[in-house]
Amino acid sequence: MDSKITIRIDGELVKADRGSTIFETAKAAGKRIPGLCNMKGLKPVGACRLCMVEVAGVNRLLPSCTTPAQEGMSVTIHSARLDAYRKQALELLLSERNHVCAVCVSNGHCELQSLATALGVTNVRYGYRYPKLGVDLSHPRYVLDHNRCILCTRCVRVCAEVEGAHVWDIAGRGIHSMLTCEMNRTWGGSRNCTSCGKCVQVCPTGALAEKGFAVEEMVKRTTSVERLAVVRGGSR
Amino acid sequence: MGKKIVIPHITRIEGHGKVSIHLNDAGEVASTQFHVTQVRGFEKFVEGRPYYEMPSITARICGICPISHLLASVKACDAIMAVRIPKTAEMLRELLHCAQIVQSHALSFFHLSSPDLLLGMDSDPRKRNIAGILEKHPDLARDGIALRKFGQLAIERMAGERIHPSWTVPGGVNAPLTVDARDAILSEVNIAKSIIRRAIKLFVSIIDRFEAEIDSFGNEPTMYAGLVSAAGDLRLYDGILRFRDPAAGGTVVDVEDPLDYSTYIGEGVLPHSYLKAPYFKPRGFPEGNYRVGPLARLNVAERCGTPEADEELAEYRQRLGRDVQSSFFYHYARLIEAMYGVERMEQLLNHPRILDTHVRARADVNALEGAGIAEAPRGVLIHHYKVNESGAMTWANLIIATGHNNLAMNRAVDQVAKRFVRGQRIEEGMLNRVQAVVRAFDPCLSCSTHALGQAPLVIELFGQRGEALDRVSTDCD
Numbered sequence: 001m002d003s004k005i006t007i008r009i010d011g012e013l014v015k016a017d018r019g020s021t022i023f024e025t026a027k028a029a030g031k032r033i034p035g036l037c038n039m040k041g042l043k044p045v046g047a048c049r050l051c052m053v054e055v056a057g058v059n060r061l062l063p064s065c066t067t068p069a070q071e072g073m074s075v076t077i078h079s080a081r082l083d084a085y086r087k088q089a090l091e092l093l094l095s096e097r098n099h100v101c102a103v104c105v106s107n108g109h110c111e112l113q114s115l116a117t118a119l120g121v122t123n124v125r126y127g128y129r130y131p132k133l134g135v136d137l138s139h140p141r142y143v144l145d146h147n148r149c150i151l152c153t154r155c156v157r158v159c160a161e162v163e164g165a166h167v168w169d170i171a172g173r174g175i176h177s178m179l180t181c182e183m184n185r186t187w188g189g190s191r192n193c194t195s196c197g198k199c200v201q202v203c204p205t206g207a208l209a210e211k212g213f214a215v216e217e218m219v220k221r222t223t224s225v226e227r228l229a230v231v232r233g234g235s236r
Numbered sequence: 237m238g239k240k241i242v243i244p245h246i247t248r249i250e251g252h253g254k255v256s257i258h259l260n261d262a263g264e265v266a267s268t269q270f271h272v273t274q275v276r277g278f279e280k281f282v283e284g285r286p287y288y289e290m291p292s293i294t295a296r297i298c299g300i301c302p303i304s305h306l307l308a309s310v311k312a313c314d315a316i317m318a319v320r321i322p323k324t325a326e327m328l329r330e331l332l333h334c335a336q337i338v339q340s341h342a343l344s345f346f347h348l349s350s351p352d353l354l355l356g357m358d359s360d361p362r363k364r365n366i367a368g369i370l371e372k373h374p375d376l377a378r379d380g381i382a383l384r385k386f387g388q389l390a391i392e393r394m395a396g397e398r399i400h401p402s403w404t405v406p407g408g409v410n411a412p413l414t415v416d417a418r419d420a421i422l423s424e425v426n427i428a429k430s431i432i433r434r435a436i437k438l439f440v441s442i443i444d445r446f447e448a449e450i451d452s453f454g455n456e457p458t459m460y461a462g463l464v465s466a467a468g469d470l471r472l473y474d475g476i477l478r479f480r481d482p483a484a485g486g487t488v489v490d491v492e493d494p495l496d497y498s499t500y501i502g503e504g505v506l507p508h509s510y511l512k513a514p515y516f517k518p519r520g521f522p523e524g525n526y527r528v529g530p531l532a533r534l535n536v537a538e539r540c541g542t543p544e545a546d547e548e549l550a551e552y553r554q555r556l557g558r559d560v561q562s563s564f565f566y567h568y569a570r571l572i573e574a575m576y577g578v579e580r581m582e583q584l585l586n587h588p589r590i591l592d593t594h595v596r597a598r599a600d601v602n603a604l605e606g607a608g609i610a611e612a613p614r615g616v617l618i619h620h621y622k623v624n625e626s627g628a629m630t631w632a633n634l635i636i637a638t639g640h641n642n643l644a645m646n647r648a649v650d651q652v653a654k655r656f657v658r659g660q661r662i663e664e665g666m667l668n669r670v671q672a673v674v675r676a677f678d679p680c681l682s683c684s685t686h687a688l689g690q691a692p693l694v695i696e697l698f699g700q701r702g703e704a705l706d707r708v709s710t711d712c713d
Contacts, residue, residue: 102292102296102400103289103292103293103296105289107402134284135284135285135286135628137286137624137626137627137628138626140600143286188626211286211288211600211627212288212406212598212600213288214288214289214291214292214402214405214406214410215289215291215292215402216402217402217405217410
């Protein structure tokens with residue numbers, strides 16, 4: 001069987017590796033689909049719903065990071081409808097917790113923030129929930145701020161799949177979902193955490209950060225999983 | 237029947253303030269109240285946050301003097317980390333602070349108060365603003381704008397942003413000063429000095445017109461508080477907190493450890509205001525009334541410590557005495573301090589170590605409590621934090637400069653109202669004087685900027701049973 005297949009993206013014919021996802025195919029062809037949870041080298045989960053695309057013949061939107069490209073598929077990755085849905089998804093993310101860019105360690109280096117800028121999210125149409133969420137400062141080197149977490153699960157996956165420690169998980173359901181450390185331990189009380197800092201580096205927002213960094217100072221290194229695989233400790 | 241006059245919006249100040257004037261049956265002022273009508277809640281909602289986020293969070297208290305909050309906050313954080321920051325970092329912080337003092341003093345004098353001083357307290361309120369100054373005294377208005385720009389640009393050149401920069405961090409600053417920034421700021425120093433010289437000359441030339449105001453604008457004995465060096469020089473970034481009482485012959489106490497502030501400063505609560513009223517504890521409430529800010533600082537310090545400011549200070553004292561009592565002279569003191577700020581910037585920029593690259597100390601939590609005291613443009617600013625062993629904030633107390641002056645402002649409003657307000661006939665100029673005395677303190681009531689010319693002035697007269705008797709409204713000023 002030929003290892004290459006051909007699909008259409010926004011009307012243009014594109015060659016793809018058999019078994020690759022729509023997201024990967026588009027990226028290889030130089031076409032950018034927005035996304036916050038997907039990361040090369042980690043298993044895709046389709047959590048953020050920002051990479052949704054239209055596939056001809058399918059009457060619902062599909063997450064491009066978890067949908068394999070198939071021979072003859074015709075995919076629309078940019079349309080007014082998709083832009084509207086993506087903006088809506090971002091606004092929901094922003095309204096869900098307390099994202100206060102001005103005082104955030106990741107201000108200026110935040111994927112959520114830059115995507116909002118790119119998609120033209122100038123205001124949030126939904127009422128902010130302003131949940132009262134804690135900050136876990138118990139780890140000697142890192143800090144978890146639930147207020148800034150978008151539940152993308154990159155940290156969960158990099159810890160389980162790359163570091164092999166599986167410190168993180170998601171607890172609760174729906175709007176009550178929360179990142180949790182080893183069956184609800186504090187991060188400082190974790191028995192498996194190797195303090196490698198991979199979770200901090202892959203976090204797209206300021207939810208996971210190195211301690212002691214002042215506002216705007218936390219620059220993440222999310223270049224590749226190969227690089228991350230050897231990350232040990234902080235970036236100072 | 238007694239009446240009550242309410243000035244619901246004091247104009248040309250930062251934030252929301254209100255004044256109530258109660259009249260007796262004869263139409264004379266019986267009592268007054270100066271209210272601050274907003275609550276912010278910073279001390280409470282920072283609980284649980286990492287201590288090192290405090291500088292950027294508390295800087296949001298104010299858009300005019302975020303640098304003061306940044307500095308008081310990073311100093312409190314330094315104390316929690318128990319580090320001694322590099323000498324160059326200390327100088328850079330002071331440099332940034334001086335630039336801010338200059339821009340804030342320029343705003344207060346030229347933009348907010350010069351309309352009262354140059355156009356007159358009784359002038360047409362529609363023109364009594366910076367636009368009116370531009371029309372009548374265009375050179376002065378341009379000077380004011382240029383001086384503020386000098387300070388703001390210096391901040392931007394050092395810290396990257398004019399408002400809420402992230403340059404100052406616990407342990408120092410996050411980047412050294414560049415040669416280009418140093419040279420650019422130095423190239424403008426002389427222009428800034430000449431603007432201040434002109435402003436001082438102008439102020440001195442108009443003093444005689446304000447005899448009645450000088451006599452009644454908070455012209456009562458109080459104590460004064462401000463930062464000084466061990467030798468008694470004026471200090472803005474760091475120093476010993478000195479309380480001075482002219483009536484008691486001079487210095488009452490020197491507070492060397494910032495954490496000891498609570499031994500001497502108590503915080504009273506006034507039933508009619510959200511602003512607390514700090515007082516000097518050993519004298520009790522409200523007898524322990526003291527003032528902070530430019531007037532107080534110049535009273536507390538023996539000298540400024542820079543040549544031209546010291547010359548001006550000598551003339552100021554020759555005219556007004558060693559301890560200047562009338563709050564009207566806050567304006568004069570502010571201009572002398574602006575000169576000090578520019579001269580101090582020049583000294584620091586020419587310091588051989590100002591370009592050193594070691595500008596940050598790093599440490600974790602080494603103390604569970606820390607306080608930082610700096611001189612904001614409006615006076616002593618205290619940030620006091622407590623954290624747990626992980627560095628999460630458990631408690632915060634902030635004493636903002638304007639707060640220290642609360643009791644003094646209340647008394648000053650009372651004094652001015654009793655002198656100028658007669659209830660039988662309300663004239664706009666009378667009530668403007670009540671507001672002007674508040675303006676003299678340059679209070680930062682919300683610690684946030686307000687657009688000029690937006691707040692309508694509404695004066696309402698109430699009878700003893702609360703019925704509206706009269707209403708005067710202006711849509712300008």
